[in-house]
Amino acid sequence: MKLQNLIKEVKKSWVIYAMLLPTLVYFSIFHVIPLIGMKLAFQEFRIMGANEWVGLKHFKILFSSPAFIDVLKNTIIISTMKIIFFFPVPIILSIIINEVRSNKYRKFTQSILYLPHFLSWVVIAGVFISLLDPTEGGFNIIRNFFQLPSVDYMTSKDHIRWVLVFSEIWRTAGWDSIIYLAAIMKISPTLYEAAQIDGASSFQQMTKITLPSLYSTIVTVFILNLGFFMNANFDQVFNFTNDSVRSVIDIIDTYVYRIGLVNGQYAYATAASLFKGAIGVVLIFSTHFISKRISGKGVW
């Protein structure tokens, strides 16, 4: 009886299923199949015939390979640098933008600062190559003006990680400030009015009212970012890398690309990428539960 009802219900709403079908088929083919394909990490790739199971062989090689330990280290270093030096910038920016009283000036700066988010990393690499050029680049011209010697940042092992941090700030800090600005808009104006009556300076208002009100947004964004910790931004590194600096900015994803797609060691590269993915999933699940506990809101 119940089954009959269900069949009736399904028959009645066949259009619904027909409209959902393309998306479900799409995800099944282009998402689920490659997801299952990750089993290649435990196999030996064969061009002809079925792949052969080899258990943890690739992982054993992986963890005894100094090259992989290096890219793992680079990934962690670059991500950590970005958390420390990039993460606070959009917060500060939103607080500063909020203090601008002239609507025109605020709109003007916002529309400039959001723009780089829409440029591809290829374009941004081009912009930075030109900006940091040792002879003609604008940045070195400024350095020379202050009697400092020119530096070839794009090929300097000591500087290239900072170039990654700063280009990330250049591209994304403005756009990321939107989420904090939206939170600031929700702060009740009476708080500021009361503070003004009590004689608080605008700097005090920023640090004592605006910043504390952003606390829950900051925590949410922070743990969301943590879920992508192992990514360290493939597109950026892929376009900023060159032979002189590869050893210090090669990350797991660029390593997987080179070993897998360039050298054709499919199974071994898949093992590296599965290791990265597994850490990512653990991070996402932990952040989900931490976030639920702190703010009552999960990642999904």
Added chain:
Amino acid sequence: MRLIKNISVTRLIIYSLLLLCSISVLVPILNLLAVSLTDPLRSQEMSGLDIIPKGFSLINYEILLSNPMILRSLFNSVFITVVGTSLNLLLTSMSAYILVKTKFPGRKLIMVFLIIIMVFEPGMIPEYLLVRDLGLIDTYWALILYKTVNIFYLFIMMRFFEDVPDSIIEAARIDGAGYFKTYYRIVLPLSVPALVTMGLFYGVYHWNEYFRATIYLNSQEMWPLQVVLRQFVVERDNSAILGAETLLSYDQIASLDYSALQAGTIIIAIVPLLIIYPFVLKYYTNSTLEGGVKD
């Protein structure tokens, strides 16, 4: 008196800080524009901080836009962006409407499936092997079919559709409109801002795509602009832009100013984004800031 002085000093610092940020974003881009427009005879006078061209000449753009490789890649980029974005919008909006505005057995199951899709990303290699096994290497489909439905955009679209009043949809249903008719006659026209916003995001994604084009497209004549740009500017491979069938003589090749041409190529890649940028500001930024982020 002291209070007023305090406020104005803070303001002054804030205003100049923001000005400095804006300048550091704008100057590098304007410099490239100025370099690309400078008279080639005076290109030695340009420095990395100049934002006004020395003299004025469109010769770099004439060279670039008469180059078959650049022209072809521009066409490829437009084609991939238009076809890709249309398909994105159709599938994303249709499924978002069904998931938000209709009731049917199995909805919960599908939502769980979507969350699994969101959490577990497949890696680069199995994805490449799949595209290869499907015979999509060296076809535009390899690019168009990647993220045809972006799971994050699907969830954003669902939040947009929650705002469409149920009463209107019910009224249409009572009048005898089927699910599909309700979708394209009622829901779509009411959600133009949402569609524009999502369309811009998908469009920017397709326009900026270079990586999948690099690994999936072997034939140069299929390359989108970003790949040509990457070869020319990031990899410093001048042959990418000259091509085998260039019409220039040796003398002309020798006298080409490559840094000006590189600057021009970057500008060509940016211009379409500048054209749609006001719409992004109007639809996305304003709705986010004025309506608040929905949570």
